Amino acid sequence: MAEAFLGIVLENLSLLIQGEIGMIMGVDEEMNNLFSTLTTIQSVLEDAEMKQLQSRPIQNWLLKLKDLTYEIDDILDECATELSKLEHRNSKSSRYSLKKLLFRHKIGRRMKQVTEKLDAVAAERSKFHLREIAVERPNEFAATRETGSILNESRYIYGREEDAEKIVDILVNQVNDNQEITILPIIGVGGLGKTTLAQLVYNDPRVVEHFDKLIWVCVSDDFDQKTLVKGMIESGGGSASDLVHLDALQRVLWELLNNKRYLLVLDDVWNDDQEKWYELRNVLASGRGGSSIIVTTRLKKVADIMGTLAPHYLKGLSDEHCWMLMRERAFGQEKQEFPNLEAIGKQIVSKCAGVPLAAKALGGLLRFKRTEKEWNYVKESEIWELPQEETPILPALKLSYHHLPLSLRQCFAYCAVFPKDSQITKEELIFMWMAHGCISSKGVLEIEDVGNQICDELLFRSLLQYVPDTYKPTLIMHDLVHDLAQSIMENKVPGTQVQRTNFRSASSNSKIRQVNLQEKFILFPTSYQPEMDMPLVLKNFLRLRILDARWTRIESLPCVVGNLKHLRQLNLSGSCILTLPDSICSLWNLQVLNLDYCRELEALPKKIRDLINLRHLLLQYCRSLREMPSKIGELTSLRTLSLFIVDRNRGNRLEELQCLKLGGNLTICHLERVENPMDAKKTNLAEKENLRHLYLEWEHENTASKSSGEEDIERDEKVLEALEPHPHLETLDIKGFGGRHFPVWMSNSTLAKLVKIYIQGCDNCLHLSQLGELPHLKFLRLTNLARVEYIIEDESGNRLTSVQQFQSLEKLYLTTLPKMKGLLKEQVMMGSAPKAFPNLKELNIRDCNSLIMASLSKVDRNAPTDLYVDFKEKLTCITIETNLKKLTIKKAKK
Structure with missing residues (x-):
């Protein structure tokens, strides 16, 4: 590190x-x-x-x-x-x-x-006696381990039967007739048993009988074609001892494989150079149909380059299987029982994190230890503290680290500052790397783009993993990989209430670079943390790069916060902060100011425009904030401004957004204050290609003035027309719009990435745009639309027969549409209609008292659909041509 x-x-x-x-x-x-x-x-x-x-x-x-x-x-x-x-x-x-x-x-x-x-x-x-080496060759000393195909039958293998059966079935049955070579990658972190699984498949009698030739080559660091071809020849039963030139080796291998169905295992592959792989693949093309290659690797990138089939991701073993492995190593063939030691051993298993290598290594460590004291020592010690000569866990995993480019090593090691099993959003991790100088911009790439590439690379290498089903891309680190990161950092992260240090074993408080004012470092806290002694922190930790006081009860910051000249990130999200001191505007290096969920925050410092290096100003759900500081458009480094409040004063108008290269989320409030629609055009939203989520809000004083002011209605329509976003937009939320008609761009099929629309409180709206033409729209929620009668209708009078409507929509929520008669106008008027909603999985209708007919037909009749309908007497027909997963019909109260 x-x-x-x-x-x-x-x-x-x-x-x-x-x-x-x-x-x-x-x-x-x-x-x-x-x-x-x-x-x-x-x-x-x-x-x-x-x-x-x-x-x-x-x-x-x-x-x-x-x-x-x-x-x-x-x-x-x-x-x-x-x-x-x-x-x-x-x-x-x-x-x-x-x-x-x-x-x-x-x-x-x-x-x-x-x-x-x-x-x-x-x-x-x-x-x-340290040896000088060229920094361009960082992997010269990386340890390698040659593997072979022989599987020792006396050794027990646990928990891999299902994996082996699946792969054998693919090789013997599913790809038997393929004319091209089939390549199946097996991916997993170090020590997970990729090689053992490959050996299990390689030696399966069905595989041995099915293939004419079986070849095993351990690749490891060296992807030299001459070395690999020579190894294949020798493993396949040929002789290459007297061959020197690559051409001669290739010809021998070609002849060896010619018209034979072969299985080749390339074990422990690290090479991600496509050209090297293409050169080798050409030599392997002489085999006959059904020939297959198994590639074991830690890197998803390798699998993407080499694989022709979806990779087989190897998961961790169960605690039960890990214990069986550890017990075998610890007790061997001993017949004597040690119930007390076994009880401790089953607790030690949790350290294995499902990794067979860890179970075997810890079992081997305990092989000749028969006292509870010795076993408790192992249980209470962190894996990286155990004797390295006795536990090969970290050296095996450290190979992954030494294969990282230097630019990635620091970013990987940084992840040790988080406790095990911590989840962190991809965005926040990148912000932290930025704060500590781990990454920098390169050429045309923004620093955040570089961070995103590094995240993806660590994911490809199985050093980070995605957490499934999260609102934002969220990451987690395997327990043993976390141990590796901490061993590299060479200092444990203190779990104290006041501080969490990283990167250095600080001999004095002044050297600490990161402080979290939480009892625990958690991403989504469920309760407030106690108030901390903020003046004490600011006085003693002058070299801070990150000050994290999220979800604390602090209501104000001392003025001395302006002395933190190195500070890059200030996180006050979810705190009780009311105002920020003017001294915060002297934080010249500040890059991220996170004020999300600061519901009590009333104002921002007037001179916040002095923070010329500020890149991300996060203000989601700051509902007490009434105005923006003047001339925020001077913050030309801004890449995120999650909230902008329109004012009629110069310096607070929409033109402030014109030159900002904003991305992520943007909420624009009080659009009713826009006096000239041309000001809306100056936002230049159509050029903001990195903007993903746009929320537009009008807050007219009352419904009466909105419905009676023709001038206001026309102005709202022109303003919304002028706010056309870039085609990369993914989410659109419109609230309180006073116009009768939505703009044409809302139904523009060029919005190819728009997947979610939420429209609410638009009381004057008579017709929806042709939203059904949006090709990838998956979620639509309509709430409090007082005058809308149909979801699908053609205002020109033409029948809707040419385009299948809402072809990608999966979820439709309709709430408080008092005049809605049906989903499709033609269906209600004529009793039939073109097919629509072919992929709908969830339909929720509430408080739509004029609903007459709701009829849906689905292309996939086996796809489950959730249906909830809340109706009064007028509902005459509901037809769903699908196998329902859930159906709820409820009569609303009169």
Whole structure:
């Protein structure tokens, strides 16, 4: 981990030197000396990190180096901040001010001091006999393990019978007639038993009988085609000992496989170079139909490149199967029973997290231990604290880490700051990486895009996993992978109420970079956390990059928060905060200000536009907020502004959104205050390609004025027409719109990604746009539409026969539509209609007292549908041509 962060610091230092910041600040010599020493140390870090597992002195050396690296990072951050302020002020005189001279003197002194410390640390490396290696080859020392196809039948295998049966069936029965080679990837984290499963399949009698030739090759790090082809020839019974050239090897392999149905196992594949795989695949094309390849890998990216079938994801074993494995290793063939030890052993199983390697390793550790004290020691110890020479768990998993590019190592190790089983949204994790300088923008890519790519890469490598069925993309880390991250971080995350540190073993509070003011670090708290001593925190932790006070009871922030010059992220979401101090506007480096669910927040600081590096201002559900600070459009770095409140004053109009490259969610409130529809056009929503969710709200004073003011009605229609979004929009929510007709763009088939629409409180609306033409609309909710009579109708008078309506819709909710007669106008008027809603799974109708007919026909009659209808006497017919999953019919109260 020291190597990964040192690479980031070196990159930052190089950029500062190239920008001649050292010359401007008068510390050019100091910066170059730092760069030279850091580069020298970097050359031996890969070797040091590999050897630290066996050497406590090297571990201590790396800890000292890591601590110094963070100190250097803070100094560089202060230099970059000071220069940024000077450039922003655009004042040449300020370069020679007394304040500038004092800053130069202070920074110069600190750089000399830290360079002296670094030189002393660098001098120590010689006594460890560390080898200098090229940083471009970070994997040279990665441990490898060659595997074979032989399955020891005397060894028990538990919990993999169903996996093996499924794969054997695919190979022997399902792809038997395929003319092209079938490639089946098996994916799982290290130690999960991918190789064992492949051996189980490889040696199955049905497989042995089915294939003419069986070949096994352990690939590991080296995807050299010559080496692999030679290995295939030898495993297949041929001879390649006297062959040197690749062409000769390829010809022998071609002949060996020619017109034979073969099974090839490529075990432990790491290569994600498509060209290398395509070259090898061409050589394997000589086999006859039904030939298959099994690929075992930890990386989803490898499976995507090589696989022709959907990958087989290997899951963890049950606790019962893990215990059977561990018991076999711990007790062997002993007949004597140890009930007390077994009781402890079953508790130890929870540490295995379903990973067979862990169960076997822990069982082996306990093999000759027969006292409760010894077994309790293992139970109470974290896996990374157990003797490395006795437990191969972490070395096996660490191979995944050493295969990571340097740019990903720091991001992976950072995940150790979260407790086991913590869930965190993808967005929040990226924000945290940004705050600690783990990622930076590259070329045309925004820094958030880079973070998203890194997340995806860690997912591909099975180092992170998605949590299913969550509102936002949410991530979790396998327990043993979390152990790996913590072993790399080399310090446990304290679970104290006041602080949670990361990245360094802090010798003083001033070095702590991240503070959470919660008793537990949880994403969606269910209750408020106790109020903390915020002044104490702000006084003692001056190097904070992240201050997380979500869901605390604090009502105000002390003014000294403005002293946190390094702060990148301030999270006050769900707190009882009423106002923010003006000093917050001096947080020059602040990137994320999270005020979501601050329901008591009444105002934002007037000079918030001074936060020129602010990228994300999160204000969802801040219902007490009545106005926006003036000229928020000057925050040109903003990428998220989740709430904008329209005002008639200049500086608070919709034109403030014009130049902002906003994405994510955007709610625009009080659109009734827009006096000129041309102002709405200035929002430039059609150019905001990263905007995914748009919420538009009008709050007319009362229904009477809305229905009687013709001018207001026409203005609302023109305003909504001008707010046409980019085709990438996914969710549209309209509330309180006073017009009679929705704009044409709402039925535009170019909105190909629109999947959800919610329309409510639009009392003047007479007709819905042709929403049924939206190709991917899956969810539609209509609430409190006083005048709408039909969901589907053609205002031009033409029959709806050319386009199947609502072809992708799965959920339809209709609530309080007092004049709605039916879903389709033609159905009510003529008794028949074109097919619509072919994929509807859930229909919910409530308080629609004029409903006459609701008839649906489905293409898939086996798809389940939930139906709830709340009606009065006028309902004459409900027809659902499908197999209902749930049907509720309720007569409403008169």
